[in-house]
Amino acid sequence: MKLTGFPEGTALGGVGFSLAGDGPTGFSEGQITDLDRFLPALALACYRIAALRVATDMLAVYTGSRTSGRILNGQTRRGDGTAIYAAILLADLKDFTSLNERYAPDRIVTWLNQHFEVIGQPVEQAGGEILKFMGDSLLAIFPAEIDNPTDGCERALSAARMAMDANDALNWKRVDAGEPAIPIDIVLHVGEVFYGNVGCTRRLDFTAIGKAVNEAARMEKLCDNVGRNLLASAMFVSRVQADFEKLGSFALKGVAKPADVYGLQR
Known part of the structure; x- marks a missing residue:
């Protein structure tokens, strides 16, 4: 009509x-x-x-659209969920804590939204789903086949590269306007995660948790140590066609075995 x-x-x-x-x-x-x-x-x-x-x-x-569909289909009880295999993208804005000490909250919120926008758009365009905003961090997953996770990993890598480029472009504009640049660190990993409800009786959060998510969070802490803004695990690197170089093996807090960590070749 x-x-x-x-x-x-x-x-x-x-x-x-x-x-x-x-x-x-x-x-x-x-x-x-x-x-x-x-x-x-x-x-x-x-x-x-x-x-x-x-x-x-x-x-x-x-x-997110995938998560909202699960909730509307009745997955609303604590513990409801399933184990899925997925590529993981964790993005963290650098030095954001110090900015909170120097600028008014309204400016901080504006900048935060601008960066989440340029990071989030490539994630959604590549078929990923943003599960959580954690202060100045973003957690997204790209569901993948456990026997052949290459497609999910390739999409996650593509989103990470586009997000880095878009964030750089945003920072150039901000610097030209006399405002601070806010770089990002991104970690890419792949593995099994629990995708479902966690929380208390009257307040639930639909999210992804598990060993792979914890390892990605621990790897992000290495970015400053190795001087790289994009890191990937050995498992992730083995599933993509890209020029990565090994940066070393590192002990991750709470993880039994040292992790081989890779960065894109410069």
Whole structure:
């Protein structure tokens, strides 16, 4: 149905419909009476459709489209979830704590949103899902096949490269405006994660946890030590076609075995 008569830019919410008859004299009095009886029930059904659409869209904004679908399908109990294999992308804004000491909160929030926007767009374009914003960090996953995770890893690497480039471009603009640059560190890993509900009885969080997520978080702490902004695990590097170089084996806090860590060749 084509809507006419509304000013340009008008936002319409809800469900609209129209009724028409093919008789030469329009609706009869009996038909109008029947419609008056019928319309309240139809309006109630339309309201339910519109309310569900709004709820679905809003939930997807806060949790991601894949996660919101699981929640709406009934995965709402603590512990609900499943083990999945996924490429992991963890991005962290550098020196953000010190910026909080020097700038007003409203400016900090504006900068934070700008960086999350340029990092998040490549993630979503590459088929990933942002699971969590943790202060100045972002956690995203790219579901992959356990027997052949190459596609998920390639998409994660592509998103990481685009995010780094977009963040650099944003920083150039900010420096030109006399504001501080905010670099990012990104870690790429792959492995099994638990994807589901954790939390307390009345407050749940749908997220990804597990050994692989913990290892990615520990690897991020190495970025300053090795002077690189993008690091990857040996398992991740083995699944992608890219020029990585081994930077060394490092002990990760809470992880039994040292981890081989790689960076893109310069």
